[in-house]
Amino acid sequence: AQSVSQHNHHVILSEAASLELGCNYSYGGTVNLFWYVQYPGQHLQLLLKYFSGDPLVKGIKGFEAEFIKSKFSFNLRKPSVQWSDTAEYFCAVNEPGSARQLTFGSGTQLTVLP
Amino acid sequence: EAGVAQSPRYKIIEKRQSVAFWCNPISGHATLYWYQQILGQGPKLLIQFQNNGVVDDSQLPKDRFSAERLKGVDSTLKIQPAKLEDSAVYLCASSLARTGSNNSPLHFGNGTRLTVT
Numbered sequence A: 001a002q003s004v005s006q007h008n009h010h011v012i013l014s015e016a017a018s019l020e021l022g023c024n025y026s027y028g029g030t031v032n033l034f035w036y037v038q039y040p041g042q043h044l045q046l047l048l049k050y051f052s053g054d055p056l057v058k059g060i061k062g063f064e065a066e067f068i069k070s071k072f073s074f075n076l077r078k079p080s081v082q083w084s085d086t087a088e089y090f091c092a093v094n095e096p097g098s099a100r101q102l103t104f105g106s107g108t109q110l111t112v113l114p
Numbered sequence B: 001e002a003g004v005a006q007s008p009r010y011k012i013i014e015k016r017q018s019v020a021f022w023c024n025p026i027s028g029h030a031t032l033y034w035y036q037q038i039l040g041q042g043p044k045l046l047i048q049f050q051n052n053g054v055v056d057d058s059q060l061p062k063d064r065f066s067a068e069r070l071k072g073v074d075s076t077l078k079i080q081p082a083k084l085e086d087s088a089v090y091l092c093a094s095s096l097a098r099t100g101s102n103n104s105p106l107h108f109g110n111g112t113r114l115t116v117t
Helices: none
Strands: A003-005 A010-014 A019-021 A024-026 A032-038 A045-050 A056-058 A064-068 A073-078 A087-094 A108-113 B005-007 B010-013 B019-024 B031-037 B044-050 B053-056 B065-068 B075-079 B088-095 B112-116
Touching: A003 A087, A010 A019, A019 A108, A024 A073, A032 A064, A032 A073, A045 A056, A045 A064, A045 A073, A073 A087, B005 B088, B010 B019, B019 B088, B019 B112, B031 B075, B044 B065, B044 B075, B075 B088
Parallel strands: A010 A108, B010 B112
Antiparallel strands: A003 A024, A019 A073, A032 A045, A032 A087, A056 A064, A064 A073, A087 A108, B005 B019, B019 B075, B031 B044, B031 B088, B044 B053, B065 B075, B088 B112
């Protein structure tokens, strides 16, 4: 069975600081990887996804993530965060072509101080 | 396009009572999902429908939870009777096809926050 670990439960940064949120998954086969974001009072939104190809994927709002297969990781990064990035971030994984649906991590709450 | 609609937004009930949640997916989306998100955890899939058929309900506590999507469009999720540990946000999501497809991301609704006292 797949599982996803997000080790940072709450991250607090000042504006303009660089961000890296960790995501590790456990599954031996090929995976699709996702980052979702949930802004306060809003629904979950897709931030970026990796299916295949270039392991460095770019998403909306200046976010990017790098898939490192050897480390089973898909860390989310942003070089300079803004107050508006305050949100909860979820990493998720699923198996390509399978009906099995997304397995989510427990989430990381990011608070950006103005 | 209109998003995934869910109602109610909030619900407070006593344990052993019944409750139902409603979801209307994005028009044309064949696949509909119900997720449970307990505070401090990520969403957990309860059930997945493809049109009006169940694809995966392996994590649905069938002794108390039920869901249907009779006409392949909107869906209801019911809990009867509710327990304290059912307190959570219940999220509905839809997609054009299975998540494994490159062009079928999940679109989530705002969820229903259930408090069982």
